[in-house]
Amino acid sequence: MQLGQKNKMKLENLSFVGPCLILVGIMVYLPFVMSMYYSMTKWNGIAKEPIFIGFQNFINLFTGDQNFVRSILFTAKYSILFIVVVNIISLLLAVALVKKLKTANILRAIFFIPYIMSMIIVGFIWRFIFSQGFASLQAMTDWGIFKLSWLGDTKLAFYSIIIVSIWQAVGFYMVIYIAGLQAIPDDVLEAATVDGAGGSYRFFHVVLPLLGPSITTCIFMSLTNSIKVFDIILALTGGGPGGTTYSVTLDIYREAFQNNNYGLGAAKSLVLFVIVLALTTFVLHIFKKKEVEM
Amino acid sequence: MKKTKIGLILLEMILIVAAAIFIYPVFLMVINSLKPFAEVVTDVIALPKKIEFQNYAYVTEKINFVRLFFNNLTITTIGLAGIILFSSMGAYILSRRNTKFTRMAYMFCIIPMLIPFQTIMITLLKVAKTFHLSDSLWGLGIQYWGFGIPMAVFIYNGFIKTIPREIDESATIDGASTLTIFFRIIFPLLKPVTATVAVLDVMWIWNDFLLPMLMVNSRPQTKTLTLAAYTFVGQYNTNWHYAMTAMVMAVVPSILFFIVMQKHIIKGVVAGAVKG
Numbered sequence: 001m002q003l004g005q006k007n008k009m010k011l012e013n014l015s016f017v018g019p020c021l022i023l024v025g026i027m028v029y030l031p032f033v034m035s036m037y038y039s040m041t042k043w044n045g046i047a048k049e050p051i052f053i054g055f056q057n058f059i060n061l062f063t064g065d066q067n068f069v070r071s072i073l074f075t076a077k078y079s080i081l082f083i084v085v086v087n088i089i090s091l092l093l094a095v096a097l098v099k100k101l102k103t104a105n106i107l108r109a110i111f112f113i114p115y116i117m118s119m120i121i122v123g124f125i126w127r128f129i130f131s132q133g134f135a136s137l138q139a140m141t142d143w144g145i146f147k148l149s150w151l152g153d154t155k156l157a158f159y160s161i162i163i164v165s166i167w168q169a170v171g172f173y174m175v176i177y178i179a180g181l182q183a184i185p186d187d188v189l190e191a192a193t194v195d196g197a198g199g200s201y202r203f204f205h206v207v208l209p210l211l212g213p214s215i216t217t218c219i220f221m222s223l224t225n226s227i228k229v230f231d232i233i234l235a236l237t238g239g240g241p242g243g244t245t246y247s248v249t250l251d252i253y254r255e256a257f258q259n260n261n262y263g264l265g266a267a268k269s270l271v272l273f274v275i276v277l278a279l280t281t282f283v284l285h286i287f288k289k290k291e292v293e294m
Numbered sequence: 295m296k297k298t299k300i301g302l303i304l305l306e307m308i309l310i311v312a313a314a315i316f317i318y319p320v321f322l323m324v325i326n327s328l329k330p331f332a333e334v335v336t337d338v339i340a341l342p343k344k345i346e347f348q349n350y351a352y353v354t355e356k357i358n359f360v361r362l363f364f365n366n367l368t369i370t371t372i373g374l375a376g377i378i379l380f381s382s383m384g385a386y387i388l389s390r391r392n393t394k395f396t397r398m399a400y401m402f403c404i405i406p407m408l409i410p411f412q413t414i415m416i417t418l419l420k421v422a423k424t425f426h427l428s429d430s431l432w433g434l435g436i437q438y439w440g441f442g443i444p445m446a447v448f449i450y451n452g453f454i455k456t457i458p459r460e461i462d463e464s465a466t467i468d469g470a471s472t473l474t475i476f477f478r479i480i481f482p483l484l485k486p487v488t489a490t491v492a493v494l495d496v497m498w499i500w501n502d503f504l505l506p507m508l509m510v511n512s513r514p515q516t517k518t519l520t521l522a523a524y525t526f527v528g529q530y531n532t533n534w535h536y537a538m539t540a541m542v543m544a545v546v547p548s549i550l551f552f553i554v555m556q557k558h559i560i561k562g563v564v565a566g567a568v569k570g
Contacts (some may be wrong), residue, residue, distance in 0.1 A: 012472050017399050020384035020443050027440020028406040034417035101306045110313045116552045117545050118501035118520040129319045136338040179564045231503050249412040256416045265416050273413040
């Protein structure tokens with residue numbers, strides 16, 4: 001009886017959890033392990049047998065052509081700027097839009113709309129705006145900013161990508177901050193006002209600390225999303241001009257599917273994994289410490 | 295008191311102007327989809343001289359919009375149904391039973407959240423071919439099960455822990471089997487989280503680009519909306535009037551979905567972000 005019960009439990013465990021294990025195993029773990037193997041081979045995807053070359057790919061990544069290093073630097077620059085700017089803008093919007101405004105709901109919806117569109121489409125819309133729309137706006141206003149080559153100039157192309165990324169994502173971070181702000185009890189704010197705290201003092205010394213969890217969430221999400229930036233760049237600049245706007249993920253894609261260096265691509269993709277893992281554990285560690293202090 | 299009121303009105307006006315500028319690109323996309331080619335080239339910001347839907351007729355036929363729409367619907371439905379079913383069942387056992395097996399299985403299920411898709415995409419292609427999952431809508435939908443389960447299990451697991459165990463225990467005493475308890479009692483209680491998972495996964499699968507690009511891009515019969523828009527813009531590089539029309543058509547379903555489900559979407563997005 002006892003044994004039968006135990007076996008029944010085991011059978012239930014397997015039948016309830018089994019599908020998850022099998023699916024995740026096949027879709028994620030199997031390709032992951034294969035990537036580890038292929039990263040140590042020279043393989044063009046067509047030849048039957050990949051040639052084992054040990055750690056040569058990893059050595060080539062950093063000593064051979066500089067594409068990968070350049071894409072890492074690009075992604076780092078992009079991520080830092082994106083995380084800082086998107087969090088500041090979305091927090092400001094959230095602070096403004098929790099106030100009792102007649103149009104608050106519709107304004108929130110407007111700022112959220114780009115987030116529900118596919119990022120490829122967002123990239124194309126902006127390519128149209130930068131190339132065609134700005135020409136017409138320039139003709140109408142004669143303003144210098146519309147005359148610049150926003151996608152053709154190396155420096156400007158970087159900022160174009162940042163602008164479009166922020167345009168697409170700002171609504172997402174805004175709604176998280178709004179939820180955080182709404183969770184702050186009114187009496188805390190009233191107490192601060194009664195104690196004579198002015199607007200900005202109240203914001204920096206009362207609201208911001210109480211917003212800690214939302215800030216953690218937003219910074220963490222913006223970090224993991226920006227490291228993996230792909231679609232927007234592909235649609236907006238395609239990595240150009242002159243290959244200066246390749247992110248790490250776009251570089252992996254190019255190496256594997258355009259240059260057909262699957263082995264080298266797999267090696268790059270594992271480096272990406274290590275970077276993501278290291279950064280996320282590092283950031284989570286810092287926030288854990290901070291939250292304990294507060 | 296009066297001062298704050300004027301301040302609020304001023305703030306509201308600034309916000310309205312900001313929102314108008316913010317959404318202007320979308321507006322430009324829509325008006326240019328209604329113009330003939332000559333008008334787009336001469337002036338992008340002018341309103342169309344008269345509203346014509348010729349571009350829409352042309353693009354609808356060219357990309358076979360109806361089929362694309364149903365392709366998206368098929369993939370999203372298959373993906374979502376599997377993710378919800380398997381994840382909720384799995385998370386139920388994983389959060390209720392505390393054994394060595396469940397602890398390890400839980401870690402096995404959620405660790406993939408840390409693995410970027412681009413890390414596995416190269417070899418995934420080979421795996422998908424081996425299991426005959428590439429080049430088919432069903433195959434693509436099934437692949438989303440594997441990629442969607444980690445986060446869904448994580449979210450379900452956190453929620454099921456808040457459901458009192460007494461509910462299942464009293465049902466067990468009444469002689470109900472685990473399967474009955476799950477489907478009759480637990481699953482209905484999971485409604486709010488199921489909504490969160492559904493919102494996040496629909497937005498993800500419907501708009502996803504890279505995985506469909508790798509798996510179903512070779513034949514027009516299996517393309518998705520985003521894929522078709524991407525290919526279309528590639529082919530009609532300078533024909534911006536058609537390109538914008540294709541963009542609008544690809545985006546309209548998402549916007550309608552958002553308008554109808556706005557409350558659920560924002561709730562789901564916030565809940566998903568805070569828990570993830």
